[in-house]
Amino acid sequence: xxxxxxxxxxxxxxxxxxxxxxxxxxxxxxxxxxxxxxxxxxxxxxxxxxxxxxxxxxxxxxxxxxxxxxxxxxxxxxxxxxxxxxxxxxxxxxxxxxxxxxxxxxxxxxxxxxxxxxxxxxxxxxxxxxxxxxxxxxxxxxxxxxxxxxxxxxxxxxxxxxxxxxxxxxxxxxxxxxxxxxxxxxxxxxxxxxxxxxxxxxxxxxxxxxxxxxxxxxxxxxxxxxxxxxxxxxxxxxxxxxxxxxxxxxxxxxxxxxxxxxxxxxxxxxxxxxxxxxxxxxxxxxxxxxxxxxxxxxxxxxxxxxxxxxxxxxxxxxxxxxxxxxxxxxxxxxxxxxxxxxxxxxxxxxxxxxxxxxxxxxxxxxxxxxxxxxxxxxxxxxxxxxxxxxxxxxxxxxxxxxxxxxxxxxxxxxxxxxxxxxxxxxxxxxxxxxxxxxxxxxxxxxxxxxxxxxxxxxxxxxxxxxxxxxxxxxxxxxxxxxxxxxxxxxxxxxxxxxxxxxxxxxxxxxxxxxxxxxxxxxxxxxxxxxxxxxxxxxxxxxxxxxxxxxxxxxxxxxxxxxxxxxxxxxxxxxxxxxxxxxxxxxxxxxxxxxxxxxxxxxxxxxxxxxxxxxxxxxxxxxxxxxxxxxxxxxxxxxxxxxxxxxxxxxxxxxxxxxxxxxxxxxxxxxxxxxxxxxxxxxxxxxxxxxxxxxxxxxxxxxxxxxxxxxxxxxxxxxxxxxxxxxxxxxxxxxx
Ligand code: NAI
Numbered sequence: 001x002x003x004x005x006x007x008x009x010x011x012x013x014x015x016x017x018x019x020x021x022x023x024x025x026x027x028x029x030x031x032x033x034x035x036x037x038x039x040x041x042x043x044x045x046x047x048x049x050x051x052x053x054x055x056x057x058x059x060x061x062x063x064x065x066x067x068x069x070x071x072x073x074x075x076x077x078x079x080x081x082x083x084x085x086x087x088x089x090x091x092x093x094x095x096x097x098x099x100x101x102x103x104x105x106x107x108x109x110x111x112x113x114x115x116x117x118x119x120x121x122x123x124x125x126x127x128x129x130x131x132x133x134x135x136x137x138x139x140x141x142x143x144x145x146x147x148x149x150x151x152x153x154x155x156x157x158x159x160x161x162x163x164x165x166x167x168x169x170x171x172x173x174x175x176x177x178x179x180x181x182x183x184x185x186x187x188x189x190x191x192x193x194x195x196x197x198x199x200x201x202x203x204x205x206x207x208x209x210x211x212x213x214x215x216x217x218x219x220x221x222x223x224x225x226x227x228x229x230x231x232x233x234x235x236x237x238x239x240x241x242x243x244x245x246x247x248x249x250x251x252x253x254x255x256x257x258x259x260x261x262x263x264x265x266x267x268x269x270x271x272x273x274x275x276x277x278x279x280x281x282x283x284x285x286x287x288x289x290x291x292x293x294x295x296x297x298x299x300x301x302x303x304x305x306x307x308x309x310x311x312x313x314x315x316x317x318x319x320x321x322x323x324x325x326x327x328x329x330x331x332x333x334x335x336x337x338x339x340x341x342x343x344x345x346x347x348x349x350x351x352x353x354x355x356x357x358x359x360x361x362x363x364x365x366x367x368x369x370x371x372x373x374x375x376x377x378x379x380x381x382x383x384x385x386x387x388x389x390x391x392x393x394x395x396x397x398x399x400x401x402x403x404x405x406x407x408x409x410x411x412x413x414x415x416x417x418x419x420x421x422x423x424x425x426x427x428x429x430x431x432x433x434x435x436x437x438x439x440x441x442x443x444x445x446x447x448x449x450x451x452x453x454x455x456x457x458x459x460x461x462x463x464x465x466x467x468x469x470x471x472x473x474x475x476x477x478x479x480x481x482x483x484x485x486x487x488x489x490x491x492x493x494x495x496x497x498x499x500x501x502x503x504x505x506x507x508x509x510x511x512x513x514x515x516x517x518x519x520x521x522x523x524x525x526x527x528x529x530x531x532x533x534x535x536x537x538x539x540x541x542x543x544x545x546x547x548x549x550x551x552x553x554x555x556x557x558x559x560x561x562x563x564x565x566x567x568x569x570x571x572x573x574x575x576x577x578x579x580x581x582x583x584x585x586x587x588x589x590x591x592x593x594x595x596x597x598x599x600x601x602x603x604x605x606x607x608x609x610x611x612x613x614x615x616x617x618x619x620x621x622x623x624x625x626x627x628x629x630x631x632x633x634x635x636x637x638x639x640x641x642x643x644x645x646x647x648x649x650x651x652x653x654x655x656x657x658x659x660x661x662x663x664x665x666x667x668x669x670x671x672x673x674x675x676x677x678x679x680x681x682x683x684x685x686x687x688x689x690x691x692x693x694x695x696x697x698x699x700x701x702x703x704x705x706x707x708x709x710x711x712x713x714x715x716x717x718x719x720x721x722x723x724x725x726x727x728x729x730x731x732x733x734x735x
């Protein structure tokens with residue numbers, strides 16, 4: 001960490017450069033040193049302006065040091081911390097202060113820039129207030145200065161989405177005063193543009209953002225903010241659905257309209273401190289660090305001296321639901337894609353899907369027409385009927401039907417036709433990577449690359465290591481996943497890997513409760529209220545009841561085979577076939593044919609809104625009767641439904657860690673947050689198990705249900721859970 005002040009006597013400016021690699025985090029120490037530097041620069045009467053600039057190669061600032069958040073001020077009223085003192089010093093300076101923004105100014109970094117009298121930036125720089133993503137709000141004046149500078153609408157969008165703005169857009173709304181010219185060394189370019197700004201005769205140090213008038217509006221300030229949030233399509237969740245930070249942000253933004261800015265700043269600080277101590281923010285901060293931890297080289301086992309193949313040309317085999325989306329994800333990562341299908345019709349369908357998605361991005365302004373033309377041009381994206389056209393690729397991802405014989409055949413042929421360095425990956429949901437790798441002569445270069453549907457949108461990719469998979473190959477996949485702006489979690493090989501294996505336990509118990517008489521719509525409502533984006537039966541409809549049935553049949557066949565060879569035991573396990581019977585008996589496939597656990601009407605919500613279906617209730621009555629089951633009386637309580645849904649999920653996650661399939665609780669949590677919609681504000685299933693349920697309570701709960709349902713292996717507590725409780729140890733770290 002360093003702060004260096006340099007005075008350019010000819011230009012009469014002081015340049016204060018600050019460095020705290022890697023992200024120039026505004027630690028308490030750095031803030032104190034910077035404040036001293038700003039104060040001392042003003043002592044020199046010859047100085048006309050102060051430029052604040054990051055040290056060479058560093059971003060302006062990634063914000064406050066989040067690790068220091070763990071020691072929040074003890075008083076309910078915010079203590080004035082070093083960041084706020086620095087901001088006061090900068091804003092009250094007697095000469096103009098200019099923030100020179102290189103790379104990015106996020107969170108506290110942007111709040112420092114907002115307190116400067118002027119802001120200039122490099123054309124590639126990003127500016128944002130991402131605090132809501134950590135369950136917080138800007139706590140050093142961001143919510144008070146931003147509306148004064150850019151108006152309510154832009155301020156609400158920036159604070160509530162947490163998404164950064166590119167430099168040019170920031171310039172357009174008045175957040176940045178001037179953008180430097182590209183093509184020059186950043187320091188020199190920023191200095192040049194900053195000097196143009198301070199040499200402008202209109203420029204004076206009186207330009208203090210906090211004293212700007214607040215734009216008036218016919219509505220009251222809170223209503224104004226709510227209206228703009230709605231207009232921007234921002235879903236402001238209620239506090240009890242993870243929305244404490246969103247509600248806090250609205251409250252603080254509205255306070256910017258108070259006549260005395262001090263009162264607004266005080267209110268913002270109070271809300272910030274309240275959120276800092278909240279369980280929702282603690283959980284979100286854990287998720288923030290977990291996401292970075294699981295994809296780090298160290299966590300992936302990379303030493304740093306491996307030579308990693310750069311993935312530039314990718315083959316995708318199978319252009320159905322997954323393959324087309326996977327092709328788009330690789331195009332987004334800047335790779336060239338060759339897609340292989342079996343028939344010209346199937347190829348044309350895949351092309352249509354890809355072109356359709358590009359067109360919709362252009363329509364929604366997410367991509368320019370020129371970008372789209374390059375992106376899906378023949379040079380970048382090609383279709384073929386021949387696997388031979390993949391011979392020169394760096395990576396092939398297979399996404400054909402979930403059929404072991406078919407997949408083995410394709411891998412054999414790929415192995416023969418691709419150059420030896422090509423990495424071969426499968427998008428299988430459940431099949432063994434080792435069995436697939438065994439048919440090739442390159443098992444070290446064979447892995448699972450498990451995308452989630454829709455593959456071009458869902459952020460998670462499970463990279464499944466086989467026994468022989470090399471770490472360098474995992475590293476190469478992790479690098480391309482990062483280019484896709486997705487999250488890579490490396491997991492071990494087992495039935496369903498991490499995500500689907502947990503899903504199987506969860507779904508099994510849900511169906512058993514339906515057999516006993518629980519209403520699927522009530523279960524959905526309870527789990528929606530728990531925080532999932534949709535209930536599990538809606539989710540089954542989206543994924544397709546036929547798909548689930550096929551996967552289940554295959555898994556059962558495999559298990560039967562294993563039990564006949566003495567490797568498994570099926571006989572005593574309790575299971576339900578209610579979902580299979582629902583789809584078999586009345587041709588219900590889910591959302592895709594408008595009939596599943598719910599009915600779907602094309603005229604309502606584009607055919608995606610789940611509507612209760614009385615014929616499902618009739619089916620359930622007949623189903624139970626055919627099995628000689630009578631609905632339980634008294635019915636299940638909410639508590640029982642929630643425990644029997646969530647506990648097997650938590651237990652399976654702990655078993656997965658115990659077996660080494662996942663390396664840590666963070667891996668499991670990231671998989672379930674990004675792949676299955678587990679509420680991030682609850683920290684993911686493992687964090688939830690430890691910090692909300694409590695490991696001892698979970699163990700007691702599992703034991704209770706294991707005794708009641710001895711034929712349900714998903715209630716038998718993981719050995720690791722028993723160990724941890726016995727030793728009084730935890731499963732995941734708080735941060
Ligand atoms: P799909 O049925 O939509 O598409 C499969 C495609 O493979 C079809 O277009 C078919 O023409 C093509 N194909 C079949 N044999 C081929 C061959 N020899 N050469 C080239 N193309 C061939 O299936 P979907 O849903 O895309 O699934 C593909 C894989 O992804 C499966 O292993 C599945 O388990 C897995 N998966 C599916 C997810 C989903 O939500 N649908 C999620 C994650 C994984």
